[in-house]
Amino acid sequence: MSACSRTRRHCSAYMDGDLDAGQARLVSAHLGACPACAAHLRSLRSAVEMLAETPRLESPEPIAPRVFDRLEVETRGAGLALILRPAWKARPLILPSLLPAAAVLVVVLGVAFALDRDAVPLPTVATRGAESWGPTGASGTESNPLFLSTEVSAPRVRTAAALTADLLDGLGETPLFVETVVARDGTVSMVTLLDGDSRHAGPLLEALRHERFEPGRRHGRPVAVSLYRLISRLDVFS
């Protein structure tokens, strides 16, 4: 190995003062006598200094809030006790998160099947008697209606009144997704437009508010039930 290549191999350690006294003397002597190796050492030092002087990069937004948000989601208040948990509990929220998700899925599928099976033609317009209901809190009431299920029978139309062609023509192209709460006495306690163009929906919603039903029943007792219906000019179904 030539003196130049040996010196260059030791330049890094020479810069750091890591060479023993004998090696350092040899390198120093060679650098004094060899301009090429001296230039090599200068450029090595220069490169290292450039890197060291480069400004630090800063995050445009603080990181701590992101960390604490994630921790809160993962621990839901468990706090730093998580540190001391056994490994199999390291991700404590995976199972608890899946359970409500599964429950929601079951409810949604149940409602979808129930609506599909109990589908009835859109009832005709009826007149509803003025009557109000106070909230009672329990499920199956006007303030807390039930969804259709195997335990809850679907409300059936009691008073028929046809939707007029004018009413449907005013709907425009967009279908309307409407929730109707059928009260325990068979009247409509609430009609809500869930999706669709509200500008032309007014007359139809008003007509739906005057419908009258044979109420839904659960275990033989009348209960308030929510009906969800998709209404368009072409198809009218519940």
Next chain:
Amino acid sequence: MAAGDIALHSAEALAGPVGLERGLVEQCRRGDPHAFARLVALHEGMVFNLAARLLGETEEARDVAQEVFLQVFRTLGRFEGRSTLKTWIYRIVVNQCRNRQRWWRRRRKDRSCPIDALTPADEARLAEAGTRMEGPDERLERRERARAVQSALARLSFEHRAVLLLREVEGLSCEEIAGTLSLPEGTVKSRLSRAREALRRALPNGGEEVR
């Protein structure tokens, strides 16, 4: 002085007195959320800078920084204090960045280090991170130097980048780097020597023309 510098200096001040660091770790282990908030605040600047330099993407660096502190939080109970907290966190940063790079490679995304693809906002921050009183020429020169260094870093291997950044930017000793990277100290020194040489070659004219 930039906020990141303050955080770094504070972290260094903290890492020095072993008793203080041990106290903070103990508080975190006992479940003190304020202690962990303090730990994050002290080290987030250092963690982000190292991750951004290793990966070359500030968005990825933010994600990594978040993952690093989550891992710190989850595994602090296993921290035995054989190294300083700072070098222990450095190790997590390097491992997280290495894993992320491998993930990219497995998916044939050649993003070995697109560090010269920093956003204009990053470049502006780089340009302004130094002396704010300097003139436009100096600022331009600083930006050019920063870009040249980033571009050179991008051409190095991950392992060379890691050892260089830990040594020249974060100021760790070879012994500390050895602990951080789980390597013998001699290996660190020889790798550092090769990495410096690779950096010199990657810079325009060995780094002398740009200065």
